[in-house]
Amino acid sequence: xxxxxxxxxxxxxxxxxxxxxxxxxxxxxxxxxxxxxxxxxxxxxxxxxxxxxxxxxxxxxxxxxxxxxxxxxxxxxxxxxxxxxxxxxxxxxxxxxxxxxxxxxxxxxxxxxxxxxxxxxxxxxxxxxx
Ligand code: SF4
Ligand code: SF4
Numbered sequence: 793x794x795x796x797x798x799x800x801x802x803x804x805x806x807x808x809x810x811x812x813x814x815x816x817x818x819x820x821x822x823x824x825x826x827x828x829x830x831x832x833x834x835x836x837x838x839x840x841x842x843x844x845x846x847x848x849x850x851x852x853x854x855x856x857x858x859x860x861x862x863x864x865x866x867x868x869x870x871x872x873x874x875x876x877x878x879x880x881x882x883x884x885x886x887x888x889x890x891x892x893x894x895x896x897x898x899x900x901x902x903x904x905x906x907x908x909x910x911x912x913x914x915x916x917x918x919x920x921x922x
Contacts, residue, residue: 793833794850795860797824801847801871807886808839808848830857837874842889844882846872 794816797808802824809817809825814832817825817839824847835854840846849865851858865871872882880889 793830793835793857794827796849798847798862799824801845803845807842811838811842840874841878
């Protein structure tokens with residue numbers, strides 16, 4: 793779940809507000825967005841991946857809050873960890889990130905289809921043969 797928006801690192805671009813699929817953040821004029829609906833967080837890490845300055849921290853626990861302080865995140869080298877693991881460099885533009893996200897979505901859909909076919913529950917009914 794989303795745990796931190798760093799007040800000191802945030803540059804107020806509101807990208808996290810825009811990419812969050814469940815509208816967890818409220819933007820603040822001339823300020824860092826606030827985590828307004830933490831319970832709606834899906835732990836998808838998109839906000840972390842899109843933040844251009846690694847000012848967000850999402851904890852891996854999707855089942856409930858896991859309060860943590862900025863110093864601990866820094867000491868463990870966790871700022872921007874998900875972005876780095878994706879292979880996204882800080883120089884990636886929003887356009888690059890959107891392209892990668894679409895590609896990732898396509899790969900997830902294909903994997904889901906394969907899994908359904910392998911488990912004998914295809915998503916699309918096959919036409920009946922006469
Ligand atoms: S992890 Fe996903 S759902 Fe949670 S706040 Fe970030 S973008 Fe929104
Ligand atoms: S994406 Fe990062 S820098 Fe931009 S508003 Fe959100 S936390 Fe701040």
